[in-house]
Structure formats: C-alpha cells, structure tokens
Amino acid sequence: MSEVPPVLDRKLARELDRRASEELGIPSIVLMENAGRGAADLLCRLGINGLVLICCGRGNNAGDGFVVARHLDLRGYPVKVALWADPATLTGDADVNYHILLRSGIPIEVFLTESDSERFAEECRQAAWIVDALLGTGSAGKPRPPLNRAIEAMNASGVPILALDLPSGLDCDTGEAFNPTVRATYTCTFAAWKKGFLAPNAKQYLGQVHVADIGIPRKLLQEVLGHAK
Amino acid sequence: MSEVPPVLDRKLARELDRRASEELGIPSIVLMENAGRGAADLLCRLGINGLVLICCGRGNNAGDGFVVARHLDLRGYPVKVALWADPATLTGDADVNYHILLRSGIPIEVFLTESDSERFAEECRQAAWIVDALLGTGSAGKPRPPLNRAIEAMNASGVPILALDLPSGLDCDTGEAFNPTVRATYTCTFAAWKKGFLAPNAKQYLGQVHVADIGIPRKLLQEVLGHAK
Numbered sequence: 441m442s443e444v445p446p447v448l449d450r451k452l453a454r455e456l457d458r459r460a461s462e463e464l465g466i467p468s469i470v471l472m473e474n475a476g477r478g479a480a481d482l483l484c485r486l487g488i489n490g491l492v493l494i495c496c497g498r499g500n501n502a503g504d505g506f507v508v509a510r511h512l513d514l515r516g517y518p519v520k521v522a523l524w525a526d527p528a529t530l531t532g533d534a535d536v537n538y539h540i541l542l543r544s545g546i547p548i549e550v551f552l553t554e555s556d557s558e559r560f561a562e563e564c565r566q567a568a569w570i571v572d573a574l575l576g577t578g579s580a581g582k583p584r585p586p587l588n589r590a591i592e593a594m595n596a597s598g599v600p601i602l603a604l605d606l607p608s609g610l611d612c613d614t615g616e617a618f619n620p621t622v623r624a625t626y627t628c629t630f631a632a633w634k635k636g637f638l639a640p641n642a643k644q645y646l647g648q649v650h651v652a653d654i655g656i657p658r659k660l661l662q663e664v665l666g667h668a669k
Numbered sequence: 670m671s672e673v674p675p676v677l678d679r680k681l682a683r684e685l686d687r688r689a690s691e692e693l694g695i696p697s698i699v700l701m702e703n704a705g706r707g708a709a710d711l712l713c714r715l716g717i718n719g720l721v722l723i724c725c726g727r728g729n730n731a732g733d734g735f736v737v738a739r740h741l742d743l744r745g746y747p748v749k750v751a752l753w754a755d756p757a758t759l760t761g762d763a764d765v766n767y768h769i770l771l772r773s774g775i776p777i778e779v780f781l782t783e784s785d786s787e788r789f790a791e792e793c794r795q796a797a798w799i800v801d802a803l804l805g806t807g808s809a810g811k812p813r814p815p816l817n818r819a820i821e822a823m824n825a826s827g828v829p830i831l832a833l834d835l836p837s838g839l840d841c842d843t844g845e846a847f848n849p850t851v852r853a854t855y856t857c858t859f860a861a862w863k864k865g866f867l868a869p870n871a872k873q874y875l876g877q878v879h880v881a882d883i884g885i886p887r888k889l890l891q892e893v894l895g896h897a898k
Contacts, residue, residue, distance in 0.1 A: 464772045465765055470702045473884065477706065514887050536694055543693045544886030655702065657773030658743050 446665055449635040450612040453577045456631060456664045460656045469533045471654045472500065476507020476537075478652025479604055479628040483508070483569060484515065486602075486626065490568025491518045495594060497574040497587065497608075498525035503534030504604045504630075505573025506541050513546050521548040522563055524574060524590050557589035564597035572601055572622045575608035577634060582618040583609050591620040600625040606634055607645045615639025623647075630654050632665060675894055678864040679841045682806045685860060685893045689885045698762045700883045701729065705736020705766075707881025708833055708857040712737070712798060713744065715831075715855065719797025720747045724823065726803040726816065726837075727754035732763030733833050733859075734802025735770050742775050750777040751792055753803060753819050786818035793826035801830055801851045804837035806863060811847040812838050820849040829854040835863055836874045844868025852876075859883050861894060 496502035609621030615636030625647040725731035838850030844865030854876040
C-alpha cells in the first residue's frame with residue numbers, strides 16, 4: 441500500500457462528490473442518503489433515550505440532517521428538526537429532502553433571527569441528543585448571526601451533540617475553531633477525516649470521530665485520497 | 670394502534686414505491702440504495718468469510734444486488750457479480766447502478782444461456798455467500814430458461830443464500846414455490862413482509878426473514894400497510 445494520508449480538505453471533499461456524480465454516475469442525492477443514514481446508524485449504536493433535535497442550516501449539511509431525521513423517525517425514535525433558515529431559500533438535494541420531511545409529518549420548527557435563540561435554547565435543553573447540521577465543509581470563517589447564537593445555545597445546553605461531517609464553526613482545512621464553534625461529543629464525518637481534524641486544537645471540538653461511508657466506491661475514494669496533501 | 674397486517678402484496682409493493690416517489694418526492698434510486706445497503710448491513714451482521722457472489726437478473730431486484738456489491742466492496746469484502754442478462758437490456762435505476770459498478774472496477778461476469786450454467790455452478794461452489802437478486806416481487810410464474818438453471822445451480826451448491834426481497838421463484842402473493850425456487854437461508858425483504866410469506870409452504874424457501882427499511886417515511890408506510898388485505 442502506498443502512503444495515503446486519509447484526509448480530505450475542502451477542495452478534495454468537493455472533488456470527491458463531483459467525480460462520484462460526473463464520472464461514476466452516482467446521483468448526489470444518493471450520497472446524501474448514505475451520509476444521513478450512516479449518521480442515524482451511529483446514533484442508534486450510541487443509544488437514544490429521548491428526543492433527537494436536528495439543527496439544520498440551509499446547505500447540503502442541512503440535507504444530511506433531514507435524512508437523519510427521516511431514518512430515525514422511521515425507526516421509531518422521536519425527532520424534531522430545528523431549521524435555521526427560511527425554507528424558501530433551500531435548494532437542490534437539501535430542498536428535496538426538506539419536502540420529503542414536510543410531507544411525512546415530521547415536526548419542523550423554523551428559527552430565523554437572533555430573537556428566536558431563546559426559544560431555540562429551550563428546545564435544546566429538552567433534547568436527549570442534538571445533531572449539528574448547521575454548517576458543512578463548504579463553510580469558512582466566523583459563524584454569522586443568527587447561527588452564532590444557535591451554536592452558543594447548543595453548547596450551553598449541556599446536551600450531547602453529534603456533529604455531521606464537522607462541528608459548525610471549525611475550519612475544514614486548518615482546524616481553526618472560530619468563535620463560536622460547536623463542541624461536539626461525537627463527529628460523524630463522511631467518507632474520510634477532514635484535514636483540519638489533525639490540528640491539535642481541533643480535538644476538543646470534534647469529540648470522538650467516526651467515519652461514515654457515503655457509498656462512493658473504493659476505487660474513486662482511493663484515487664482522490666491519493667491526491668491528498 | 671389499529672390492526673394493521675404488516676404484509677404487502679405485489680400491487681401494494683409497487684404502490685408503495687410509486688407513492689414514495691410521486692407523492693413524497695423520494696427518487697426511486699434512493700429507495701434502491703437503501704434496499705441494497707440494508708441487505709449489505711445484514712450480511713455483515715451475519716458474518717462474511719470469503720467471496721460474496723451476487724446473482725442478478727435484469728430487473729430492479731438486480732439493481733438492489735448491484736448496490737449490495739458496491740457497499741460490500743467499499744467495506745473491504747471480496748465480491749463478484751454474476752449477471753444473468755445482456756447488460757444492454759438493463760434499464761432505469763438498475764442500469765445506473767450497473768454502470769457505477771462497471772466504472773468502479775468491481776468484477777462482473779455475464780451469463781446468458783443455459784450452456785453457461787456449468788460455469789456458473791462452479792462460481793457458486795467457490796462462494797462463501799450467494800445473494801439471490803434474480804427475480805423480484807414483479808415476477809410471476811415458473812422461472813424461465815436460463816434462470817431456472819441458475820436457480821438449480823445456486824441450490825445445488827450448498828452455499829448459504831441470502832435472497833433479496835423474496836427467493837426467486839416464490840410467488841409474492843400466493844407463496845407458491847414454482848419449480849425451481851431458490852431455497853434461501855435468509856431473506857432480506859424490503860419495507861415489510863410479503864403476503865406470500867404467510868403461506869405455510871413458503872417457510873422452507875424463505876429461511877429466516879429480516880425486514881430492511883428502504884427509507885420510506887413511517888407515515889406513508891402505515892397508510893399503505895393500512896390498505897393491505
């Protein structure tokens with residue numbers, strides 16, 4: 441085996457998804473389904489005793505969160521989606537999965553402004569698990585209002601947090617933790633570790649890291665990881 | 670809870686898929702992905718020590734089999750697909766998944782006529798597991814050549830068989846076992862039990878039955894199962 445550093449930076453993570461779709465013909469929504477299902481599997485193994493509050497932004501990370509909600513509901517766990525976005529602004533696969541939830545009667549509560557953060561904080565405190573699907577690998581820089589307030593409330597709740605792909609606020613490439621960054625108990629990262637996870641400072645935000653595959657064939661994964669720096 | 674018989678007949682199974690796609694907006698390829706991944710999960714739990722030979726026909730059941738192959742390969746298990754169809758005749762989601770396999774370098778061997786059945790029988794004997802993805806719920810009546818020969822070879826191999834959705838040759842609605850019918854060790858059925866499984870004679874062909882969800886939200890599943898006879 442060659443020395444393949446098993447990490448993806450932001451660019452390679454995007455490249456992996458793009459090549460899976462364009463070269464192999466895997467629809468991007470299939471990758472999202474695998475990501476969300478893998479995270480749901482992990483939560484089930486960790487143990488769920490009460491409400492799972494799935495906190496979503498407006499990007500693909502939110503879409504992964506919607507899939508988690510559907511699979512957990514299907515398995516009989518109580519779930520609620522806290523959507524920090526105007527539903528009308530959702531696009532692509534995230535929008536498809538949002539509408540599946542909507543038509544399936546799975547509870548979704550929308551939070552839009554900083555003034556909603558106390559109501560959100562109360563939701564957080566009621567949960568047995570919080571899933572962080574606010575910001576994904578595409579995000580960079582300090583979380584902007586109102587998401588900064590959402591992150592603060594999640595951290596302040598004392599409830600265990602599972603971050604999807606990476607904790608919101610953590611930089612995918614450098615591992616820099618902007619203020620605020622989600623302090624996850626577990627991070628379910630997709631396909632491979634992210635480069636920033638190797639930064640010594642990142643550990644305290646990541647918690648325990650699990651890798652969930654997203655159905656991308658081994659051959660492509662190894663090709664792309666072989667180009668990782 | 671109302672008395673909901675948890676079985677699907679051929680018509681309801683099709684109806685469930687159709688409503689999931691048309692009413693909820695779940696792409697049919699997402700359902701196929703969940704089916705195949707669920708079956709791969711089951712095989713992993715049962716234990717795999719050697720080659721998994723995935724025997725596919727030309728329908729959607731074959732597509733589920735292709736997904737099983739991709740997920741097992743991704744998890745590092747040795748797999749081979751035995752395709753009892755001219756690849757040019759594959760359509761829809763099965764065709765999409767066939768091409769993903771092809772581009773991923775996963776071994777696929779094509780069998781076309783009865784004269785290929787001895788070569789196929791030898792492949793069967795080499796396997797640690799056989800996955801039966803020849804015929805699905807849509808099929809009815811006696812398996813026609815050359816699939817009858819394929820089924821006979823699978824049964825004669827003495828290798829444990831996991832059937833996807835139902836054993837090939839078993840009637841979804843009546844449980845009648847046409848000659849020949851796959852004698853499965855395990856059946857991984859999708860979404861819910863099939864009506865024919867309740868026939869006393871079916872048990873010996875089904876082996877142990879596991880239900881794998883296919884990501885269809887609970888609300889729709891209950892609605893459709895509520896109409897089951």
